[in-house]
Amino acid sequence: MTKNIEEIFEKAGAILKGHFLLTSGLHSPVYWEKFKVLQSPPPTEQLCRLIADHFREQKIQVVAAPTTGGIILAFETARQLGVRGIFAEKTGEKERAFKRGFNIEPGERVLIVDDILTTGGSLRQTMAAVKKLGGEIIGIGVMVDRSEQEMDLGVPLFSCLRAEAVTYPPEDCPLCKAKVPLVKPGGG
Numbered sequence: 001m002t003k004n005i006e007e008i009f010e011k012a013g014a015i016l017k018g019h020f021l022l023t024s025g026l027h028s029p030v031y032w033e034k035f036k037v038l039q040s041p042p043p044t045e046q047l048c049r050l051i052a053d054h055f056r057e058q059k060i061q062v063v064a065a066p067t068t069g070g071i072i073l074a075f076e077t078a079r080q081l082g083v084r085g086i087f088a089e090k091t092g093e094k095e096r097a098f099k100r101g102f103n104i105e106p107g108e109r110v111l112i113v114d115d116i117l118t119t120g121g122s123l124r125q126t127m128a129a130v131k132k133l134g135g136e137i138i139g140i141g142v143m144v145d146r147s148e149q150e151m152d153l154g155v156p157l158f159s160c161l162r163a164e165a166v167t168y169p170p171e172d173c174p175l176c177k178a179k180v181p182l183v184k185p186g187g188g
């Protein structure tokens with residue numbers, strides 16, 4: 001299974017090799033360009049099905065995600081579960097909120113989804129936004145878990161693929177020492 005999932009990303013050209021500056025400030029020889037996969041409905045549908053199937057018996061009522069890739073995941077996972085899919089947008093440096101008329105009724109059973117888990121920052125912000133509206137967080141589903149240590153977010157976490165990231169602090173980066181040009185990828 002793991003092999004197949006990794007192949008989806010490889011085939012889509014989503015696993016870039018080089019010298020990358022991550023949003024955390026760390027450097028890495030690998031970057032996963034998730035939109036290489038998310039631009040194509042079939043692999044996106046396949047990954048969301050794994051998440052939807054994992055939580056299918058949990059009576060999920062809303063699927064919620066942080067922007068930007070999460071919008072696509074929330075929509076597709078929600079479609080497969082037959083429920084609403086909503087997304088939380090940045091409202092500050094470390095804050096997110098549901099805008100655009102989105103609502104969660106107190107006690108509604110919420111599944112949170114996201115594309116790539118690294119530091120867990122956007123997931124935590126989305127969890128806080130759900131709790132603020134009184135939603136009950138049943139679990140979290142991500143496409144790829146790239147966190148360095150397995151993360152405890154306080155609710156069950158399901159990942160389609162676990163692929164631990166290799167990162168270096170800038171002052172201790174072998175690629176910097178080898179003078180490989182540093183690239184800042186993604187939309188950040």
Ligand SMILES: [Zn+2]
Nearest residue numbers: 027173175176
């Ligand atoms: Zn470096």
